[in-house]
Every structure is written in C-alpha cells, then in structure tokens.
Amino acid sequence: MAIPTYIQIPGLPSSEQVYIYEWRLTSTDPVGDPMMFPAMADRTVQFVGSTWGGATAVVEGSLWTDANFASLTNQSGVVVSATADDLSVITEATTSIRPRLSTVGSGADVTVRILVRK
Numbered sequence: 034m035a036i037p038t039y040i041q042i043p044g045l046p047s048s049e050q051v052y053i054y055e056w057r058l059t060s061t062d063p064v065g066d067p068m069m070f071p072a073m074a075d076r077t078v079q080f081v082g083s084t085w086g087g088a089t090a091v092v093e094g095s096l097w098t099d100a101n102f103a104s105l106t107n108q109s110g111v112v113v114s115a116t117a118d119d120l121s122v123i124t125e126a127t128t129s130i131r132p133r134l135s136t137v138g139s140g141a142d143v144t145v146r147i148l149v150r151k
Contacts, residue, residue, distance in 0.1 A: 034062070034064050034065060034066045035056045035057055035058050035059075035062050035063075035064065035065045035066060035132075036056075036066050037054040037055060037056045037065060037066055037068055038054065038055050038056075039052065039053070039054055039055075040053040040054065040055050040146065049150075050073075050150065050151040051148065051149070051150045051151075052073075052148070052149050052150075053146055053147070053148045053149075054068055054146070054147050054149075055144060055145065055146045055147075056131075056132050056144070056145045057142070057143075057144050057145075058088075058090065058132060058133070058134050058141070058142075058143045058144075058145060059134075059141060059142050059143075060086065060088065060134070060137045060138055060139060060140055060141045060142075063088075063133060063134035063137045063141075064131065064133045064134075065131040065132040065133060065145065066131065067095070067098065067099055067102075067129040067130065067131040068129065068130060068131070068147075069098060069128060069129045070127075070129070070130055070149045071126070071127075071128045071129075072151060073126075073149035073150060073151055074126065074150070074151060075148075075149065075150040075151075076122070076123040076130070076147060076148070076149050076150075077120065077121070077122055077123065077147070077148045078092050078113060078120070078121055078123055078132070078145065078146070078147045078148075079118075079119070079120045079121075079145070079146045079147075079148075080115040080117075080118060080119050080120075080132075080143055080144075080145055081118050081143070081144045081146075082117070082118060082141065082142060082143040082144070083142045083143075083144070084140050084141060084142045085116060085117060085138060085141055085143065086138035086139040086140040086141040086142075087116075087136065087138035087139055087141070088116070088134045088136055088137055088138030088141035088143060089114055089115070089116050089134065089135050089136040089138075090114065090115045090116075090132060090133070090134055090135070090143050090145060091104055091112065091113065091114045091132070091133055091134075091135045092104075092105045092113045092114075092123060092130060092131070092132050092133075092145075092147070093105060093130070093131055093132075093133055094123075094125055094127030094128075094129065094130045094131075095127055095128060095129050095130075096127060096128050097128065097129070098128060098129050099129065102131065102133075105123050105124070105125050105127070105130070106123075106124055106125065107121045107122050107123065107124060108122050108124055110124075114135070123147075130147065132145035132147070
C-alpha cells in the first residue's frame with residue numbers, strides 16, 4: 034500500500050488544524066494506506082498525475098479503520114474520481130479515508146493530496 038506523508042503548510046499556525054496528506058499511487062502500488070480523519074469536517078482532494086496511463090483514481094471512506102471501503106461523493110452527489118488532474122470536495126464524514134486506482138492503467142504515477150480542516 035502507498036504510505037501517506039504529511040505536508041506542512043508554510044506560514045500556517047498549527048492551531049488552525051488544517052492538514053494535507055499525500056499519497057503516490059502507481060500501477061504497481063494502486064491502493065493508499067487509510068488515514069483516520071473522524072474529527073475533520075472539511076475535506077478536499079486533488080489528483081495530479083505525472084503519467085495517467087489510462088488509470089482512474091477514486092477516494093474511498095469507511096466507518097471501520099481498515100475495511101469495508103465505499104466510494105465518496107462530491108457536493109453534487111457524484112462519485113469522486115479522476116482520469117486526469119482534478120480537484121474536488123468530499124462530502125461524507127468517515128472514520129478513515131484512502132485513495133485508490135480503481136483502474137490501474139499502464140505505467141500510472143498519480144499523486145493524491147487530501148486537505149482536511151476541523
């Protein structure tokens with residue numbers, strides 16, 4: 034599984050409780066390790082691919098910590114997914130969240146960042 038890294042937001046005091054986590058998904062490592070954000074009300078995801086290679090990226094959430102993941106949706110009720118660079122709001126509040134390449138494509142290399150705010 035792709036392990037997320039924490040991205041420090043320059044100039045933002047830690048008291049603001051805004052965090053960015055980043056995963057690098059590839060055709061050979063298509064599932065991100067889940068992160069737990071149960072207290073974070075606002076969530077935004079951005080997908081940026083250096084190579085998409087026909088891949089489709091999605092964001093999934095669960096009320097379990099590491100199982101039973103389901104697709105998450107945007108404010109229009111549409112499943113959050115991308116086949117090219119994109120930015121979207123996530124509406125559901127879940128215990129855990131992870132990105133995944135639902136279609137791994139050929140040679141895909143996609144960076145996924147999720148911003149969460151309390």
